[in-house]
Amino acid sequence: MGCATFWLLFGTTVGEYLGIKFVAPDIDHDSWLSFGRLRPVHTNAVFWGWASLAMLGLAYYVIPRVSNVSIASVKSGYRSLVLINASVILGSLFLMAGINNGGGEYREYIWPVMALFGIGVIISLNNFFKTITKRTTKEIYVSNWYIISAMMFLLVIAVIAYWPSWQNGLGETIVQGYYMHQGVGMWFMLFNLGLMYYFLPQQLNKPIYSYSLGILAFWAQILFYTVIGTHHFIFSAIPWWLQTVAIVGSAGMIIPVVAGTTNFLMTFKGSWHKLSGSYTLPFYLIGIIFYFTGSLQGTAEAFRFTNLVWHFTDFTVAHSHLTMYGIICFMLWGFIYTVVPRLTGKEPPQITVGAHFWLALIGLLFYTFPLMYGSTLRGLMWMEGTKSFMESVELMAPYWLWRAIGGSLMWFSHILFAYNFYVMVKRKEK
Ligand code: HEM
Ligand code: HEM
Numbered sequence: 001m002g003c004a005t006f007w008l009l010f011g012t013t014v015g016e017y018l019g020i021k022f023v024a025p026d027i028d029h030d031s032w033l034s035f036g037r038l039r040p041v042h043t044n045a046v047f048w049g050w051a052s053l054a055m056l057g058l059a060y061y062v063i064p065r066v067s068n069v070s071i072a073s074v075k076s077g078y079r080s081l082v083l084i085n086a087s088v089i090l091g092s093l094f095l096m097a098g099i100n101n102g103g104g105e106y107r108e109y110i111w112p113v114m115a116l117f118g119i120g121v122i123i124s125l126n127n128f129f130k131t132i133t134k135r136t137t138k139e140i141y142v143s144n145w146y147i148i149s150a151m152m153f154l155l156v157i158a159v160i161a162y163w164p165s166w167q168n169g170l171g172e173t174i175v176q177g178y179y180m181h182q183g184v185g186m187w188f189m190l191f192n193l194g195l196m197y198y199f200l201p202q203q204l205n206k207p208i209y210s211y212s213l214g215i216l217a218f219w220a221q222i223l224f225y226t227v228i229g230t231h232h233f234i235f236s237a238i239p240w241w242l243q244t245v246a247i248v249g250s251a252g253m254i255i256p257v258v259a260g261t262t263n264f265l266m267t268f269k270g271s272w273h274k275l276s277g278s279y280t281l282p283f284y285l286i287g288i289i290f291y292f293t294g295s296l297q298g299t300a301e302a303f304r305f306t307n308l309v310w311h312f313t314d315f316t317v318a319h320s321h322l323t324m325y326g327i328i329c330f331m332l333w334g335f336i337y338t339v340v341p342r343l344t345g346k347e348p349p350q351i352t353v354g355a356h357f358w359l360a361l362i363g364l365l366f367y368t369f370p371l372m373y374g375s376t377l378r379g380l381m382w383m384e385g386t387k388s389f390m391e392s393v394e395l396m397a398p399y400w401l402w403r404a405i406g407g408s409l410m411w412f413s414h415i416l417f418a419y420n421f422y423v424m425v426k427r428k429e430k
Contacts (some may be wrong), residue, residue: 001053001054001057001058001336001339001340001421002421002425003049003053003081003085004049004050004051004053004054004057004332005050005054005417005418005421006049007045007046007049007050007053007088008046008049008050008329008414008417008418009414009415009418010045010049010092011041011042011045011046011049011050012042012046012410012411012414013411014038014041014042014045015042015046015407015411016404016407016408016410016411017033017038018035018038018039018042019400019403019404019407019408020404021035022400022403022404023397023400023401023404031098032096032097033096037095037096037098038096040095040100040105040106040108041092041095041096043105043106044088044091044092044095044106044108044109045088045092046324047106047183047188047324048084048087048088048091048109048117049084049085049088051188051324051328051329051332052084052117052187052188053081053084053085054332054335054336055188055191055192055195055332056080056081056084056121056124058195058332058335058336058339059124059128059147059191059194059195060077060124061339061343062143062144062147062194062195062198062199063128063131063132063143063144063147064131065198066137066141066143066144066198067131067132067134067135067136067137067140067141067144068135068136068137069131069134069135069136070131071127071131072127072128072130072131072134073127073130076123076124076126076127077124077127079120079123080120080121080123080124080127081120082120083116083117083119083120083123084116084117084120084121086116087109087113087114087116087117087120088117090113090116091108091109091110091113091114094109094110094113095108095109101114101162103161103167103172103176104172104173104176104179104180105176105180106179106180106183107161107162107176107179111162114158114162117158118154118155118158118159121151121154121155122155124151125148125151125152125155128144128147128148128151129148132144132148141197141198142194142197142208142211142214142215142218143194143195143197143198144194145194145215145218146190146191146193146194146195146197146218147190147191147194147195149186149190149218149222150186150187150188150190150191150194151191153182153186153187153190154183154186154187156182157178157179157182157183157186157187160175160178160179161175161176161178161179163175170237170238173233173236173237173238174229174230174233174238174242176229176232177229177230177231177232177233177238177246178229178230179229180229180232181225181228181229181231181232182225182226182229184323184324185221185225185228186221186222186225186226188324188328189221189225189291189327189328190221192287192327192328192331192332193217193221193260195331195335196264196284196287196288196331197214199284199334199335199338200264200267200268200284201267202338203274203278203280203281203284203338204267204268204271204274204281206267206271207267208263208267209262209263209264209266209267209269210263210266213259213260213262213263214260214263216255216256216259217255217256217259217260217263218256220252220255220256220259221253221256223252224249224250224252224253224255224256225249225253225256226249227245227246227249228246228249228250228253228302229246230242230243230245230246231243231246231247231249231250231301231302231307234246234247234302234304234307234308234311235304235307235308235311246302247302247303247304250298250299250302251299251302253295253298253299254296254299257291257292257295257296258292260291261288261291261292264284264288265288268285279337279348279350279353279354279357280334280335280337280338281334282334282357283330283331283333283334283337283357284330284331284334286326286330286357286361287326287327287328287330287331287334289326290322290323290326290327290330291327293322293326294319294322294323294326294327295323297319297322298319298323301315301316301319308379308383309376309379309380309383310375310376310379311379312379312382313375313376313378313379314371314374314375314378314396314399314403315371315372315375315376315379317371318367318368318369318371318372318375321364321367321368322364322368325360325364325410326364329360330360333356333360333417336421337353337420340421340424340425341424344424344425346423346424346425346426347424348420348421348423348424349420349423352416352419352420352423353416353420355413355416356413356414356416356417356420357413358413359409359410359412359413359416360409360410360413360414360417362406362409363406363407363408363409363410363411363412363413364406364410365406366402366403366405366406366409367402367403367406367407367410368406370398370399370402370403370406371399371400371402371403373399374395374396374398374399374400375396375399377395378392378395378396381395
């Protein structure tokens with residue numbers, strides 16, 4: 001989790017710099033710092049360095065707990081950590097040097113670098129399998145279903161995305177859509193839902209509202225999420241029927257999202273008063289709210305008539321941050337603030353946790369809402385067809401400024417998070 005915190009700081013410092021570039025495009029003239037190279041450094045560092053390592057670190061706590069045994073091998077855990085860190089370090093350096101896969105988003109790391117990441121995940125997956133096999137509980141708790149499947153899905157999508165014969169033409173585009181949304185949905189989302197099924201009932205000190213609803217959401221997510229990739233390329237040369245399947249799947253996603261949200265909120269029922277006395281539960285709640293709103297926003301973006309307006313605008317970027325930041329980061333912070341004090345016996349200062357929470361939340365709203373509003377105006381302006389492209393760039397200028405302001409608040413909140421993390425793990429004074 002310490003490494004994850006480092007990658008959060010690194011990745012979002014790069015993101016912050018990118019946001020500033022929208023307001024001051026001539027800030028530097030160095031190829032290593034050019035927008036095209038730094039953008040994937042940002043996205044890959046926060047994906048594979050921050051969120052993935054934090055998730056795996058938390059799984060090393062959750063899986064043995066719910067299986068009621070100790071982890072099969074601590075050494076393998078460290079091996080996995082080293083490989084994943086090596087992949088993000090090398091990946092970032094290569095990207096800045098201009099050495100990349102040339103493929104689509106989030107798979108810009110060249111294949112040997114991504115292979116290191118994949119081997120790291122395989123080692124942990126094997127470790128988790130062995131732990132679950134040794135379990136002394138009868139059932140496999142729902143968290144483990146989610147976590148193990150997320151890891152299996154990640155390996156499948158990574159192999160598909162890097163498969164040599166699918167790197168050209170229309171096939172590559174279909175693979176790209178598949179990879180992007182399986183990455184966010186079947187890796188980040190599925191994994192975090194699994195963690196939530198463990199942490200939420202525990203923090204509220206009561207069982208999850210419905211085990212069956214959890215299983216329903218699990219299978220519905222697998223059914224619908226796996227077919228929605230092509231919604232990234234509506235109106236493209238990809239067969240029309242395949243786009244329609246993706247749109248129908250995107251609408252079908254309402255089922256697992258509503259089932260999951262209901263399950264979490266009903267678990268909260270009767271315990272709302274605990275929110276004001278806890279510094280972890282507000283993070284959980286924000287994650288759940290964004291899970292509902294961010295996902296439904298995605299469904300809204302998938303329809304043909306809405307996609308026509310929003311697709312080429314920053315609306316997608318707003319959606320990415322509402323989900324990857326609003327859902328994934330908030331959940332991970334909540335879980336880290338829950339687990340680390342248990343392991344070290346040291347609590348973070350409530351004032352800096354509160355400041356982290358509010359700065360991250362307000363920053364995210366400043367980042368995304370102006371961007372959504374400006375992008376809608378821009379999309380409509382393009383459709384009208386009477387104004388020049390440059391006029392639409394001028395239209396966006398104030399909204400990009402808001403993004404840079406919001407991004408700065410978010411970035412500052414990460415410094416506070418790193419400080420809180422340090423307080424939680426530092427050695428006791430003698
Ligand atoms: C019901 C669930 C969801 C649906 C139907 C959905 C739908 C969409 C659609 C249609 C797009 C493409 C927009 C375009 O390019 O025109 C998109 C992009 C994106 N979504 Fe979602 N979304 C959902 C949930 C999520 C979640 C949970 C996450 C993250 C945890 C997420 C992360 C992203 C990201 C990062 C992109 C940008 C991809 C890119 O770089 O082009 N989405 N989503
Ligand atoms: C200080 C906080 C952050 C700032 C200032 C920031 C800024 C940015 C900027 C400027 C871009 C490029 C957008 C464009 O090309 O128009 C971007 C892209 C992206 N960022 Fe961030 N970011 C931050 C945090 C994060 C975090 C923590 C995550 C995920 C865990 C994340 C995920 C993404 C994704 C998925 C994209 C691609 C968006 C798309 O193509 O739709 N960002 N970010």
